[in-house]
Amino acid sequence: xxxxxxxxxxxxxxxxxxxxxxxxxxxxxxxxxxxxxxxxxxxxxxxxxxxxxxxxxxxxxxxxxxxxxxxxxxxxxxxxxxxxxxxxxxxxxxxxxxxxxxxxxxxxxxxxxxxxxxxxxxxxxxxxxxxxxxxxxxxxxxxxxxxxxxxxxxxxxxxxxxxxxxxxxxxxxxxxxxxxxxxxxxxxxxxxxxxxxxxxxxxxxxxxxxxxxxxxxxxxxxxxxxxxxxxxxxxxxxxxxxxxxxxxxxxxxxxxxxxxxxxxxxxxxxxxxxxxxxxxxxxxxxxxxxxxxxxxxxxxxxxxxxxxxxxxxxxxxxxxxxxxxxxxxxxxxxxxxxxxxxxxxxxxxxxxxxxxxxxxxxxxxxxxxxxxxxxxxxxxxxxxxxxxxxxxxxxxxxxxxxxxxxxxxxxxxxxxxxxxxxxxxxxxxxxxxxxxxxxxxxxxxxxxxxxxxxxxxxxxxxxxxxxxxxxxxxxxxxxxxxxxxxxxxxxxxxxxxxxxxxxxxxxxxxxxxxxxxxxxxxxxxxxxxxxxxxxxxxxxxxxxxxxxxxxxxxxxxxxxxxxxxxxxxxxxxxxxxxxxxxxxxxxxxxxxxxxxxxxxxxxxxxxxxxxxxxxxxxxxxxxxxxxxxxxxxxxxxxx
Amino acid sequence: xxxxxxxxxxxxxxxxxxxxxxxxxxxxxxxxxxxxxxxxxxxxxxxxxxxxxxxxxxxxxxxxxxxxxxxxxxxxxxxxxxxxxxxxxxxxxxxxxxxxxxxxxxxxxxxxxxxxxxxxxxxxxxxxxxxxxxxxxxxxxxxxxxxxxxxxxxxxxxxxxxxxxxxxxxxxxxxxxxxxxxxxxxxxxxxxxxxxxxxxxxxxxxxxxxxxxxxxxxxxxxxxxxxxxxxxxxxxxxxxxxxxxxxxxxxxxxxxxxxxx
Numbered sequence: 001x002x003x004x005x006x007x008x009x010x011x012x013x014x015x016x017x018x019x020x021x022x023x024x025x026x027x028x029x030x031x032x033x034x035x036x037x038x039x040x041x042x043x044x045x046x047x048x049x050x051x052x053x054x055x056x057x058x059x060x061x062x063x064x065x066x067x068x069x070x071x072x073x074x075x076x077x078x079x080x081x082x083x084x085x086x087x088x089x090x091x092x093x094x095x096x097x098x099x100x101x102x103x104x105x106x107x108x109x110x111x112x113x114x115x116x117x118x119x120x121x122x123x124x125x126x127x128x129x130x131x132x133x134x135x136x137x138x139x140x141x142x143x144x145x146x147x148x149x150x151x152x153x154x155x156x157x158x159x160x161x162x163x164x165x166x167x168x169x170x171x172x173x174x175x176x177x178x179x180x181x182x183x184x185x186x187x188x189x190x191x192x193x194x195x196x197x198x199x200x201x202x203x204x205x206x207x208x209x210x211x212x213x214x215x216x217x218x219x220x221x222x223x224x225x226x227x228x229x230x231x232x233x234x235x236x237x238x239x240x241x242x243x244x245x246x247x248x249x250x251x252x253x254x255x256x257x258x259x260x261x262x263x264x265x266x267x268x269x270x271x272x273x274x275x276x277x278x279x280x281x282x283x284x285x286x287x288x289x290x291x292x293x294x295x296x297x298x299x300x301x302x303x304x305x306x307x308x309x310x311x312x313x314x315x316x317x318x319x320x321x322x323x324x325x326x327x328x329x330x331x332x333x334x335x336x337x338x339x340x341x342x343x344x345x346x347x348x349x350x351x352x353x354x355x356x357x358x359x360x361x362x363x364x365x366x367x368x369x370x371x372x373x374x375x376x377x378x379x380x381x382x383x384x385x386x387x388x389x390x391x392x393x394x395x396x397x398x399x400x401x402x403x404x405x406x407x408x409x410x411x412x413x414x415x416x417x418x419x420x421x422x423x424x425x426x427x428x429x430x431x432x433x434x435x436x437x438x439x440x441x442x443x444x445x446x447x448x449x450x451x452x453x454x455x456x457x458x459x460x461x462x463x464x465x466x467x468x469x470x471x472x473x474x475x476x477x478x479x480x481x482x483x484x485x486x487x488x489x490x491x492x493x494x495x496x497x498x499x500x501x502x503x504x505x506x507x508x509x510x511x512x513x514x515x516x517x518x519x520x521x522x523x524x525x526x527x528x529x530x531x532x533x534x535x536x537x538x539x540x541x542x543x544x545x546x547x548x549x550x551x552x553x554x555x556x557x558x559x560x561x562x563x564x565x566x567x568x569x570x571x572x573x574x575x576x577x578x579x580x581x582x583x584x585x586x587x588x589x590x591x592x593x594x595x596x597x598x599x600x601x602x603x604x605x606x607x608x609x610x611x612x613x614x615x616x617x618x619x620x621x622x623x624x625x626x627x628x629x630x631x632x633x634x635x636x637x638x639x
Numbered sequence: 640x641x642x643x644x645x646x647x648x649x650x651x652x653x654x655x656x657x658x659x660x661x662x663x664x665x666x667x668x669x670x671x672x673x674x675x676x677x678x679x680x681x682x683x684x685x686x687x688x689x690x691x692x693x694x695x696x697x698x699x700x701x702x703x704x705x706x707x708x709x710x711x712x713x714x715x716x717x718x719x720x721x722x723x724x725x726x727x728x729x730x731x732x733x734x735x736x737x738x739x740x741x742x743x744x745x746x747x748x749x750x751x752x753x754x755x756x757x758x759x760x761x762x763x764x765x766x767x768x769x770x771x772x773x774x775x776x777x778x779x780x781x782x783x784x785x786x787x788x789x790x791x792x793x794x795x796x797x798x799x800x801x802x803x804x805x806x807x808x809x810x811x812x813x814x815x816x817x818x819x820x821x822x823x824x825x826x827x828x829x830x831x832x833x834x835x836x837x838x839x840x841x842x843x844x845x846x847x848x849x850x851x852x853x854x855x856x857x858x859x860x861x862x863x864x865x866x867x868x869x870x871x872x873x874x875x876x877x878x879x880x881x882x883x884x885x886x887x888x889x890x891x892x893x894x895x896x897x898x899x900x
Contacts, residue, residue, distance in 0.1 A: 129780030140787025179768035
């Protein structure tokens with residue numbers, strides 16, 4: 001397998017400009033002769049589908065939700081980064097680039113990250129033009145706030161609902177094209193297979209989640225923008241429906257899967273309350289602008305109410321360990337620090353797995369009204385879930401799985417190792433390295449959808465003859481459809497005793513314990529024994545009532561869990577083989593005396609891209625070396 | 640640990656849009672007050688699957704109250720008894736041991752039941768496609784700070800934009816009117832300078848689509864505002880009506896060949 005990143009030559013500031021000029025164009029009259037499929041309708045998919053249709057391509061867009069407006073990008077709370085420097089505090093494209101490369105612990109591609117920083121400013125302009133109601137100051141200009149891992153205020157926000165507003169902007173642009181007839185939207189459709197002919201992506205097979213119809217859609221190019229695979233962990237901040245099925249099908253058809261072990265564990269989520277828990281809820285990182293994180297200094301104080309622990313007996317451990325970034329230390333570092341104090345027996349709450357996020361000082365300094373204006377909806381959400389009032393008692397928080405930096409390998413054009421298959425947003429691997437900074441996911445999703453793919457897909461399509469799509473009678477199409485219907489039949493045929501959720505929960509326990517915040521060789525090896533056992537049990541003892549010719553949510557979940565049971569194994573394998581600590585990937589064997597991640601740049605300054613070798617075969621690990629010419633490799637320090 | 644308790648559910652079961660539905664009774668046992676309402680249904684469904692029965696179908700996704708996917712009528716109230724709370728954010732501490740809970744889908748002509756508590760809200764997407772946008776093709780806008788927007792307007796636009804499209808307003812309305820939903824989008828865009836060029840075209844097109852979908856008309860019951868989990872206000876309906884009257888009075892057909900060159 002060849003991993004050609006196709007990074008353009010020239011100085012980093014010129015690469016994207018030069019590349020845009022070098023890319024071939026498709027004649028406007030020819031654009032309508034090309035059909036592009038976009039799977040997923042979140043920030044990346046929605047933006048791509050709308051923008052490609054505006055250019056004149058024939059677009060079909062698919063989502064599993066009942067409407068494209070519900071993609072999980074909608075749940076992002078805090079904000080979106082851009083290097084506007086509206087506040088004159090020293091921001092620039094170069095600084096956003098630098099912060100993102102460093103924040104990713106030097107495991108992302110410099111050229112991709114620089115492009116991301118460059119287009120960040122266009123995104124804000126685009127969204128304001130669409131009517132996204134970003135927060136404003138009294139003078140009518142845009143407001144900003146700070147986020148982790150940065151010392152400038154570059155985060156644009158719309159109350160605590162930034163993701164919602166950006167997504168609705170993209171959704172409205174998409175619906176406009178639907179109304180104009182240039183995009184055909186398929187809601188409640190799930191992609192189950194990629195059609196590949198002579199090594200080139202030519203279409204997909206979907207299942208209509210209302211009628212059960214299995215159908216193929218043929219095109220000149222396919223874009224996957226289906227988000228991350230973090231639900232492999234079962235408990236995560238993802239929506240319940242988020243899944244890895246589309247990227248996993250593509251992986252099995254030849255797309256390399258890069259850095260699968262790079263998962264983000266977000267430090268500020270509401271702690272688990274019991275076995276019934278179906279998902280975890282994030283409390284925006286923006287809260288760390290004003291909230292102070294602490295645990296008791298003494299273990300014996302952990303059972304006491306927070307108000308009875310005097311100031312001197314509190315350990316504001318982030319402020320203590322990282323004085324210059326304090327509570328705004330990056331996510332991987334803040335999560336690990338929370339784990340360390342809990343491992344030390346100083347965690348709070350019934351389970352001992354929690355730390356305080358305290359607004360007392362901010363309320364005294366700014367007044368409860370100001371805090372309400374900034375975070376009111378988050379405080380309300382917290383109270384609804386926990387029945388505790390965060391204006392009076394500190395929030396209890398704990399880290400939870402939130403994002404996957406890994407994903408399908410893509411080159412600079414966002415094309416996977418299968419020609420014609422492009423991967424956008426969280427579903428690809430390229431921009432965040434081993435740790436994503438806050439407010440960068442929205443930026444990347446929209447960058448890929450609005451400002452990268454519209455250019456790079458043209459370069460690909462210009463090389464294909466218009467009207468050369470395969471026909472529905474092609475044997476590859478029939479085979480792909482047959483594969484999907486056989487798989488549905490196979491799931492029903494098991495007719496065992498246990499529910500899909502049961503197996504998902506079992507997998508999640510293994511993943512969280514052995515491939516979560518702390519990983520080590522023995523644990524990962526154990527996980528690699530346990531996961532195949534769960535998978536075997538799944539294929540022997542699963543039960544799905546009802547039929548496939550109807551709405552069947554058990555069937556939908558079973559198909560996704562079957563894939564998680566394979567993805568989880570690859571995540572553990574990748575974590576085992578990456579014998580270093582970097583960003584969110586913390587191998588306990590590689591840490592400094594102070595418990596910080598210890599990178600091994602000599603042996604692991606690369607992307608690991610896995611090639612599927614067939615059912616039951618061990619996948620092969622390929623390497624794309626990373627070079628750092630503009631941001632010099634250094635130990636990350638936030639002290 | 641808080642004490643667990645038992646409930647009886649009366650759930651609307653309907654195989655698909657073509658079949659008739661009926662209420663079926665299910666026990667919900669050993670329920671923790673810390674569970675969300677949907678987690679309680681998960682527990683009931685796990686039990687049904689193990690018995691080989693079809694689980695209760697209901698739409699849900701983010702379970703954080705923001706995606707707008709979930710929603711059912713709980714004891715006669717869309718999203719249940721707690722104000723400004725979606726079904727997924729409702730917690731079982733709002734109920735007590737021995738309670739009877741009746742669960743129904745959103746009921747409106749425009750929302751056919753797909754199965755059990757799941758309905759088709761495609762009508763909302765079609766209303767947005769008819770005009771609920773600003774035509775700003777990718778790549779064309781000016782600098783984001785070029786047009787200052789008074790904070791008051793930006794905040795009011797954000798209030799309206801907070802709508803999650805769950806359709807509880809329609810379910811709550813005795814006329815099954817969608818005017819709270821439609822007016823929220825019209826207000827948001829009408830309050831912003833970027834929304835002005837298409838302001839009156841938008842209100843006409845969206846209302847025409849709303850009528851075509853057979854939603855009812857507003858007769859000022861105010862049930863929508865009470866049911867809305869995001870606090871969308873009826874003043875949006877007033878704003879929409881004002882714009883609609885103005886749009887209707889000043890309507891002129893497009894100039895034929897106006898832009899030809």
